[in-house]
Amino acid sequence: MNSFMSWVGGKKALREQIVSMFPVNYSKYVEVFGGGGWVLFHKPPGRDFEVYNDLNGLLVNLYRCVRDKHEELIAELKYVLNSRVDFKRAKATLAKRGKKSQVKKAALFYQLVRYSYASALTSFAAQPHDIWSDFPLIEQAHRRLKDVVIEHQDFEKLIHNCDGPETLFYCDPPYHNTEKFYKNIGEKGFTEKDHIRLRDTLFGIEGKFILSYNDDEFIRELYTAPGIYIVETSRLHQMRQRYEANSQFPELIITNYEPFERSRLQPEQIALF
Ligand SMILES: C[S@@+](CC[C@H](N)C(=O)[O-])C[C@H]1O[C@@H](n2cnc3c(N)ncnc32)[C@H](O)[C@@H]1O
Numbered sequence: 001m002n003s004f005m006s007w008v009g010g011k012k013a014l015r016e017q018i019v020s021m022f023p024v025n026y027s028k029y030v031e032v033f034g035g036g037g038w039v040l041f042h043k044p045p046g047r048d049f050e051v052y053n054d055l056n057g058l059l060v061n062l063y064r065c066v067r068d069k070h071e072e073l074i075a076e077l078k079y080v081l082n083s084r085v086d087f088k089r090a091k092a093t094l095a096k097r098g099k100k101s102q103v104k105k106a107a108l109f110y111q112l113v114r115y116s117y118a119s120a121l122t123s124f125a126a127q128p129h130d131i132w133s134d135f136p137l138i139e140q141a142h143r144r145l146k147d148v149v150i151e152h153q154d155f156e157k158l159i160h161n162c163d164g165p166e167t168l169f170y171c172d173p174p175y176h177n178t179e180k181f182y183k184n185i186g187e188k189g190f191t192e193k194d195h196i197r198l199r200d201t202l203f204g205i206e207g208k209f210i211l212s213y214n215d216d217e218f219i220r221e222l223y224t225a226p227g228i229y230i231v232e233t234s235r236l237h238q239m240r241q242r243y244e245a246n247s248q249f250p251e252l253i254i255t256n257y258e259p260f261e262r263s264r265l266q267p268e269q270i271a272l273f
Contacts, residue, residue, distance in 0.1 A: 001144065004066065004137040005110070006119040007036030011172055013235040014212060014251065015042040018170070021231070021259040023208050026168035032155050033172045034059070036119075040170075041144060048168075053151040053158050058094070058109045060152040065106035067150065070142035074135050076107035082131070087115050087124040110134075156201045167207030173198055175214040192218075199223065208257045215250035229255045 003010070011018060015038045027048050031040045034054040054060050065073045080086065093100075094108045114134065117125040151158055159169060174190040199222045202209045213219045215232060223230055234248040253259065 001041050001140060002137065003036045003038050003041045004134060004141040005036050005062075005113050007038075007113070008118065008120055009172065009175065009178070010036040010119075011038040011212060012036075014233065014253075015039050017233060018210065018212060018253065019043050020263055021210060021253060021255065022262060023168060023257050024262055024265065025166070026208060027166040028162065028164065028168070028207075030158070030162045030167060030169045031172075032158060032169055033174075034063070035172065037063075039172070040148070041141070045144065045147075050148045051151055051158075051162060052145070052148050053153055053155075055152070055154055057152060058105065060150060061102055062106040062109050062113075063145065063150050065103055066138055066141050067145040067148065069103050069106075070138055072103045073106055073110070074138060076103055077110065077131055077135075080107070080111050080131050082115060082129055084124045084126070087112070091121075156197060159201050159205060163205045163207050165206050167205075169202070169205070169207060169209040171198065171202070171209060171211040173211075173213070176216045176219050178214070195219070195222065202256070205256075209255065210259070211254040213252045213254065215252050219252060223252075223254050227256060229257075229259050231255075231259055 003012070006012075018039050019042055022043070028051070029040075029043070029048045030051040030053065031037060032053055034040070034052040037052055040050065040052055052063060054063075080090075090108045090111045094105065094112065100108075111131070112121045113119050114129060114131060115125055117123045153161070155171070155173070162169070173195070176192075176195060195218070202211065203225070211223075220230065231253045232250065233253055234250045236248065
């Protein structure tokens with residue numbers, strides 16, 4: 001299924017490939033850098049304990065409202081207008097100190113996600129979009145998130161808390177050299193030290209990890225190590241499509257286990273796990 005929201009760096013285009021590279025055996029699934037949760041929504045539910053996490057408090061509040069208060073959230077969104085004035089007002093209200101209910105905050109934040117250019121929350125997109133068309137997606141997401149634990153922690157703490165031999169961590173950190181896109185409302189931003197801290201944390205776990213990154217020399221060097229698999233892939237470069245059809249954006253998928261074991265099994269064999 002689809003996510004109920006787009007998000008900067010969302011993995012809509014790579015979700016199929018990422019899920020196909022999951023190990024066959026794990027019982028706990030942790031999406032460490034949750035964002036729009038495209039991989040979580042794509043993977044089949046039901047057999048594992050699932051955790052969604054993000055350091056952005058507004059995003060986490062939105063997820064919790066979608067899971068626990070979706071009717072109130074939809075009711076709050078019903079009167080939102082697709083207008084520059086409304087967009088600016090929502091942005092100012094959200095940034096202002098003072099008490100706001102969780103649902104009010106979630107609705108303002110969702111309005112910014114939906115009506116900002118490239119979902120970057122900053123400028124008004126001025127594109128046709130009817131927020132009522134999102135309501136069925138919110139209802140679907142509400143059902144899908146029913147048993148998902150939603151966390152709001154820095155990745156290092158979360159990984160330590162959730163680690164174990166049966167845990168699979170999916171990590172989709174801010175890409176190297178594009179970290180500024182996540183310096184928005186509610187968080188500090190990701191630095192070079194954080195990329196190194198993530199590598200050191202992942203290299204110390206008992207469980208398995210699958211990590212997506214932009215194809216970059218710094219990242220390749222960080223992860224070139226025994227027992228680590230680096231797979232090259234690519235997706236359509238959305239920004240460049242307008243002037244260069246089929247232009248590709250190179251990406252890396254990195255794992256600490258053999259990444260093609262699932263694709264070698266027959267569907268009946270996978271169903272046994
Ligand atoms: C590339 S996006 C994830 C996109 C997501 N996979 C999707 O499909 O939409 C990276 C996310 O990491 C979050 N983030 C940034 N720093 C973090 C940290 N220190 N710990 C946990 N999450 C963090 C950002 O808020 C952002 O939502």
